Amino acid sequence: MSDNVPNPKKHYHLFDDDNLDHLYFDISKDGEIDANKYSLYNFTGDPKLEYAEWESRMDMMNSWFTDMKSQNRFLYERESINGSKVISKVVDPKTGEIREMLNFASNDYLNLTQDPRIWEKVKELSPEYGGGAGGVPLLSGSMTIIKQLARKIADMKGMESAIVYSSGYGANYGTISGLLGHKDVAIYDMFAHASLIDGSRGSNKKFFQHNDPVSLEKVLKANQNNYINKLVVVDGVYSMDGDIVKLNEILDIAHYYGAWVLVDEAHATGVIGKTGLGTLEHFGLEGKVDIITGTLSKAVGSIGGYVAASERLINYLKYTSRSYMFSTSPYIPSVVASLEALNLITEQKANKDKLWENINYVKKRLTKAGFNIGNAETAIFPIIIGDDNKVKEMTFRLHEKNIFVNPVPYPAVPRKLTRVRMTVTAGFNLEQLKYTLDEIERIGVEMEIISPVKANAV
Numbered sequence: 001m002s003d004n005v006p007n008p009k010k011h012y013h014l015f016d017d018d019n020l021d022h023l024y025f026d027i028s029k030d031g032e033i034d035a036n037k038y039s040l041y042n043f044t045g046d047p048k049l050e051y052a053e054w055e056s057r058m059d060m061m062n063s064w065f066t067d068m069k070s071q072n073r074f075l076y077e078r079e080s081i082n083g084s085k086v087i088s089k090v091v092d093p094k095t096g097e098i099r100e101m102l103n104f105a106s107n108d109y110l111n112l113t114q115d116p117r118i119w120e121k122v123k124e125l126s127p128e129y130g131g132g133a134g135g136v137p138l139l140s141g142s143m144t145i146i147k148q149l150a151r152k153i154a155d156m157k158g159m160e161s162a163i164v165y166s167s168g169y170g171a172n173y174g175t176i177s178g179l180l181g182h183k184d185v186a187i188y189d190m191f192a193h194a195s196l197i198d199g200s201r202g203s204n205k206k207f208f209q210h211n212d213p214v215s216l217e218k219v220l221k222a223n224q225n226n227y228i229n230k231l232v233v234v235d236g237v238y239s240m241d242g243d244i245v246k247l248n249e250i251l252d253i254a255h256y257y258g259a260w261v262l263v264d265e266a267h268a269t270g271v272i273g274k275t276g277l278g279t280l281e282h283f284g285l286e287g288k289v290d291i292i293t294g295t296l297s298k299a300v301g302s303i304g305g306y307v308a309a310s311e312r313l314i315n316y317l318k319y320t321s322r323s324y325m326f327s328t329s330p331y332i333p334s335v336v337a338s339l340e341a342l343n344l345i346t347e348q349k350a351n352k353d354k355l356w357e358n359i360n361y362v363k364k365r366l367t368k369a370g371f372n373i374g375n376a377e378t379a380i381f382p383i384i385i386g387d388d389n390k391v392k393e394m395t396f397r398l399h400e401k402n403i404f405v406n407p408v409p410y411p412a413v414p415r416k417l418t419r420v421r422m423t424v425t426a427g428f429n430l431e432q433l434k435y436t437l438d439e440i441e442r443i444g445v446e447m448e449i450i451s452p453v454k455a456n457a458v
């Protein structure tokens with residue numbers, strides 16, 4: 001390009017010309033918005049977008065996607081034709097061919113999505129009930145099998161009562177929005193899951209530094225008399241970092257300041273605690289937390305969500321939690337599968353010992369090789385790189401080696417903490433883990449993420 005030709009840009013009209021310029025984007029060789037220079041935030045979160053017409057908003061995002069695809073940077077929506085297996089058959093987005101990939105991208109920690117014992121139970125019980133529940137829980141959708149599942153969850157979590165939702169998202173969103181009014185506040189760990197944060201869209205929210213009781217205390221002190229009710233919201237195991245909440249300290253501080261505590265058990269159930277019951281069992285704090293929520297879609301291997309609490313609170317939520325009241329009860333085969341999976345977890349520890357063998361191996365190798373894995377201590381491993389383009393490149397190279405991991409670029413996590421997210425499940429054998437870790441180390445050295453590894457065999 002000669003010096004006097006301006007760098008070509010794509011520009012989009014914004015409605016309010018008085019206050020805002022047009023949005024200008026650098027383009028790449030293909031004439032589309034340069035995927036390397038922008039993040040999803042530019043197309044979903046930038047406040048200027050509110051001034052653009054829908055057609056422009058869609059065009060901007062699609063142009064960016066097109067450029068990402070042309071550069072092999074579009075690493076989402078990988079399609080499997082055999083579910084969430086350890087070796088998943090995934091459609092290659094370019095050639096359409098089926099590739100057998102080692103699945104380090106799912107949350108199916110105990111591999112219960114594929115467990116034949118569960119499928120036998122589904123075959124046995126589902127014909128009795130059929131498929132859909134046919135109604136919302138307060139009307140015709142109240143089923144004995146769903147009540148049994150709720151009872152099982154309440155018992156596992158050491159709570160008086162529980163209700164079941166069709167998704168973990170619905171449970172978190174519905175619990176918080178059903179509880180909080182305009183004079184109340186939710187105080188979140190800044191890494192709390194989006195489904196929890198969305199629950200206070202219509203009410204007040206504050207944040208404290210991740211897993212930092214001192215920061216929580218500051219926020220609580222500053223807001224001591226500003227709200228009628230205060231709810232501290234944390235995850236038991238953090239979904240992007242795999243670390244465990246500092247529950248002892250957080251509970252003490254929250255209760256001291258008169259706040260309630262909600263713990264989301266999504267990534268903890270089946271994984272931590274002596275018998276896999278989750279965070280409360282892990283800390284020996286059964287009965288001390290005010291509200292427990294969770295999902296049936298991770299280690300439980302099915303779909304659905306729950307909230308467990310006192311009988312009084314559950315009765316209250318049944319009539320204030322709109323994603324419970326106004327949504328049809330969960331699909332019955334998934335309820336049967338969840339119940340059987342929870343029985344396997346509590347009665348036979350499911351595959352928990354093998355899961356931990358695999359977690360320990362992966363942790364040892366990643367740490368020894370010099371990767372930054374933050375404070376990972378469960379089945380979720382962040383390989384923190386802090387550079388979006390390197391995150392996408394490393395993910396792409398691993399996919400090329402048939403290792404299925406997920407990229408987590410900005411704005412899903414802060415820019416300095418962008419990462420490749422790898423999850424470990426019980427079903428991998430040592431040979432598969434060795435192959436994967438060898439490749440991760442080789443690529444890590446090649447891309448100068450780690451320095452050359454001296455010993456890569458453990």
Ligand SMILES: Cc1ncc(COP(=O)(O)O)c(C=O)c1O
Nearest residue numbers: 167168169193195239266295297
């Ligand atoms: C911590 C956490 N809570 C809640 C959810 C939502 O659960 P579900 O997928 O069942 O809607 C997720 C799932 O991504 C999660 O990671």
